[in-house]
Amino acid sequence: MTTTAGTHSHSHSIDQGLFRSTVGHYASGITIITGHDDQGPIGFTCQSFYSVSVDPPLVSFSVMRTSTTYPRIRDAGTFTVNILSRDQGAVSDQFARRGTDKWADIQWSRTEQGNPILDRSLAWLDCTIWAEHDAGDHIIVLGRVIGLGTSPGDHPDPLLYFQGRYRSLH
Numbered sequence: 001m002t003t004t005a006g007t008h009s010h011s012h013s014i015d016q017g018l019f020r021s022t023v024g025h026y027a028s029g030i031t032i033i034t035g036h037d038d039q040g041p042i043g044f045t046c047q048s049f050y051s052v053s054v055d056p057p058l059v060s061f062s063v064m065r066t067s068t069t070y071p072r073i074r075d076a077g078t079f080t081v082n083i084l085s086r087d088q089g090a091v092s093d094q095f096a097r098r099g100t101d102k103w104a105d106i107q108w109s110r111t112e113q114g115n116p117i118l119d120r121s122l123a124w125l126d127c128t129i130w131a132e133h134d135a136g137d138h139i140i141v142l143g144r145v146i147g148l149g150t151s152p153g154d155h156p157d158p159l160l161y162f163q164g165r166y167r168s169l170h
Contacts, residue, residue: 027162032082032095033061034108034116035073041103041116042076044069045096047161048138049081057145059125062138068098070139074129079143080115083123084159085151089166091118092159111147122158123150 034043048062059081063070073079084092095102107119111126118124127143134140160167 024163027160027167030084030088030092030159030161030166031061032084032092032118032121033063033070033073033079034082034118035076035079036110036114036116037072037076039072041108042069042072043095043102043116045092046081049083052142058130058142059127059145060140060142062135062140065137065139070141074132078113078115078126078128079141080111080113080117081125081127081143082116082118082121083125084118085120085122086157086159086166086168088118088120088159091120092166113147117149119151121151122156124148 028047029049031046031049032043033046033049034041036042044063044067046061046063050060052058052060061081091106094100094104094106108116109119111117111124113126115126125143125145126147127145130142130144132139132141157169160169
């Protein structure tokens with residue numbers, strides 16, 4: 001294990017670039033959090049997603065405080081987590097951009113709550129917002145799962161993110 005001086009201190013002067021590089025050594029899946037309101041479908045790319053509890057069924061994701069998309073999802077009170085497959089890198093990139101039409105050429109269907117399920121996603125979880133917690137420059141959102149499913153047909157590998165790039169299991 002590599003450590004640097006002050007690794008175990010409570011210093012508040014951690015270099016942000018070093019922090020990002022260090023946590024970039026943790027591989028994660030990629031999701032798109034979607035919702036729907038009176039203006040239409042909403043969505044953003046999110047890699048900080050995980051399951052929290054089986055009883056009750058809870059999941060969590062983190063979103064930047066500066067997000068212009070999440071306040072619309074918060075107001076709607078519901079969201080869907082779309083777990084992306086390895087061939088959806090371009091979709092992930094499209095939903096990560098600001099100021100563009102994130103929904104251009106995107107095929108989707110609706111959950112019972114009206115939230116978008118993106119075609120070709122590996123799986124989806126439809127949720128109501130359970131709680132929010134302040135977390136520095138992010139908000140941690142807990143959602144109670146009220147519907148879920150997997151895509152029909154073959155299930156390719158997930159889209160993974162590691163050290164700043166998309167990866168696959170191969």
